[in-house]
Amino acid sequence: STSPTPAEGSVALAVVPGDGIGPEVTAEALKVLEVAAPEGLKFEQTHYALGAENYLATGEVLPDSVLEEIRRADAILLGAVGGKPNDPNLPPGILERGLLLRLRFELDHYVNLRPSRIFPGAVSPLSADVLAKGDVDFVVVREGTEGPYTGNGGALRVGTPAEVATEVSVNTAYGVERVIRDAFARAERRPRKKLTLVHKTNVLVNAGSLWWRLFEKVAAEHPDVATDYCHIDAVMIYLATDPQRFDVIVTDNLFGDIVTDLAAAITGGIGLAASGNVNPDRTAPSMFEPVHGSAPDIAGQLVADPTAAILSGALLLDHLGHPEAAARIEEAVVADLAARTPGAQRRTPEVGDAIAARL
Amino acid sequence: STSPTPAEGSVALAVVPGDGIGPEVTAEALKVLEVAAPEGLKFEQTHYALGAENYLATGEVLPDSVLEEIRRADAILLGAVGGKPNDPNLPPGILERGLLLRLRFELDHYVNLRPSRIFPGAVSPLSADVLAKGDVDFVVVREGTEGPYTGNGGALRVGTPAEVATEVSVNTAYGVERVIRDAFARAERRPRKKLTLVHKTNVLVNAGSLWWRLFEKVAAEHPDVATDYCHIDAVMIYLATDPQRFDVIVTDNLFGDIVTDLAAAITGGIGLAASGNVNPDRTAPSMFEPVHGSAPDIAGQLVADPTAAILSGALLLDHLGHPEAAARIEEAVVADLAARTPGAQRRTPEVGDAIAARL
Numbered sequence A, B: 001s002t003s004p005t006p007a008e009g010s011v012a013l014a015v016v017p018g019d020g021i022g023p024e025v026t027a028e029a030l031k032v033l034e035v036a037a038p039e040g041l042k043f044e045q046t047h048y049a050l051g052a053e054n055y056l057a058t059g060e061v062l063p064d065s066v067l068e069e070i071r072r073a074d075a076i077l078l079g080a081v082g083g084k085p086n087d088p089n090l091p092p093g094i095l096e097r098g099l100l101l102r103l104r105f106e107l108d109h110y111v112n113l114r115p116s117r118i119f120p121g122a123v124s125p126l127s128a129d130v131l132a133k134g135d136v137d138f139v140v141v142r143e144g145t146e147g148p149y150t151g152n153g154g155a156l157r158v159g160t161p162a163e164v165a166t167e168v169s170v171n172t173a174y175g176v177e178r179v180i181r182d183a184f185a186r187a188e189r190r191p192r193k194k195l196t197l198v199h200k201t202n203v204l205v206n207a208g209s210l211w212w213r214l215f216e217k218v219a220a221e222h223p224d225v226a227t228d229y230c231h232i233d234a235v236m237i238y239l240a241t242d243p244q245r246f247d248v249i250v251t252d253n254l255f256g257d258i259v260t261d262l263a264a265a266i267t268g269g270i271g272l273a274a275s276g277n278v279n280p281d282r283t284a285p286s287m288f289e290p291v292h293g294s295a296p297d298i299a300g301q302l303v304a305d306p307t308a309a310i311l312s313g314a315l316l317l318d319h320l321g322h323p324e325a326a327a328r329i330e331e332a333v334v335a336d337l338a339a340r341t342p343g344a345q346r347r348t349p350e351v352g353d354a355i356a357a358r359l
């Protein structure tokens, strides 16, 4: 079932811990989820060994039968997937396209949701002058099923001096309108009610025109939402010098990928950035994962910060219809961050324990 | 003639002041160029009224006859083009595609060069902790004639719920190898000799594979250059938290557009960012322009900072074979920046005069 509020009693949770630090941070997210869950709500976890390690051992990325099992879950919690950089046995894209993106596309995760907030106590790389302008608290609604991520494109005469390689960004009125509608609805629920479209309409004129026209059309139905447009390059400048100007951003798959990593960096690092791959129509389970990768360089040492995974668990609870439980996790994280001693290094389970203890 | 060191005596300079603050900053760049030029070198300027204003008045963007005239110049100095945002008479892309990009493509500006350095006295939005890690001084070599900028793509059933719009990124071995070779040569001439390829090989697997293979191939011919690879999303994090790691970056047209605006922001703002659209084979004149736009909101007030235009003039002199004169301009700018009083606003010609006076 993928109903908004699954029956008290039991949530079928597909867990994909993945590689590297993935299993370490997922364990803490699960620990906190169990404690935060409303009384009577139980998670029935099924763990799936998917990722680089599994691929190297079995040659399989995501068997159809596993996908069909996962499709029947209420929600998915993912840690991180990815092997050692430049492993010759792991061609670039094999896990990304075959596992991560396949899940997003097959389960129609058209809203890739990435809240970006500078929590008190978080260490931002921005200057005191920039931070003094006010609180930074915005959310990026990244389209998740179209754009340059569709795998369209190809190559001709590979390996010769005459090689041509193409990548095709595919944008449909169907796909663009639904994510824009979702973003307007989210903007409407926030106090500032402001939505910024990010694109590159002055160069990518076909896709840009489609995004722009549908944005204008849906805007007319939401006169209470203030709207704004920014080229992707200008957004770089604003995120570095005036991130306070943003409330909700809606953008395409690739621009969203880029914007959200910068957003994560300026709000205190990828160790805090959570994300939801959401199917708002609930025709398939949504998937929640930290924005960070598997960080093979620090795997096994239990030094990874599990906060992003824990906050992804909060997004999961919110999506399942438990906003109060989600808010409790966020409050516990805020309290934990505020209490951190700069320079002091806690082990991964210690962070999870500390956050769970505050619940 | 487009020879590396045009005859002493005379450089045929095509000047496109453009719109908004374009003419204001171009006037200062020309003022400084005249003073900085080596003895005996004269600029024979031909000014071309191209841009939004001209288009609105005449309906023409870049007549073929004008292009052919410009093609015979030794170099081009461009201010900025672009009209008021959302002017219904200026469809998005008309000037960008028809003028700026047409010049870059027609004149084969395959190296879009964007130096990024935090000058002493410049105000960076990065924190003291990040800046304390060391000097920031890198250059981005952005491909200028391929990628998603080719204008390939189209739209079907426009304006209906079944609309499909595509943008095609075109990458050729010919185009990718030549820009990578240029970047290696530039890295080789710098003290740190480090080159980072930026792409998204894990998702854009066709183009990514081409870029990666040619990068590896050319790297093998340059064992003295240290190489590195970064996904475009990871670059966002590094530019915000550790920009010191970069020396030379080579990347595609769209990623380069995005990276260089963030680079401009962190190094003290778009008011300082210069660029060269370079044809290294000298089969046509190269074009030098500030990274900033025409800023119609502040046009006519003479408050724009002409430093980016002035530094673009330095890149022009360097390209014409006068590196000492270029270095003198840069030194004058460094001295001017160091002497700026925070908060004090000088008028555009005052900044030009102050920099010219230091030469």
Ligand SMILES: CC(C)[C@H](C(=O)O)[C@@H](O)C(=O)O
Binding pocket: A096, A097, A100, A101, A257, A291, B202, B203, B233
């Ligand atoms: C790993 C990669 C395919 C993925 C993406 O590009 O979407 C990641 O960067 C992300 O942002 O979730």
Ligand SMILES: CC(C)[C@H](C(=O)O)[C@@H](O)C(=O)O
Binding pocket: A202, A203, A233, B096, B097, B100, B101, B257, B291
């Ligand atoms: C104006 C626009 C076409 C241009 C680009 O995208 O290249 C600008 O942003 C730049 O970086 O020079």
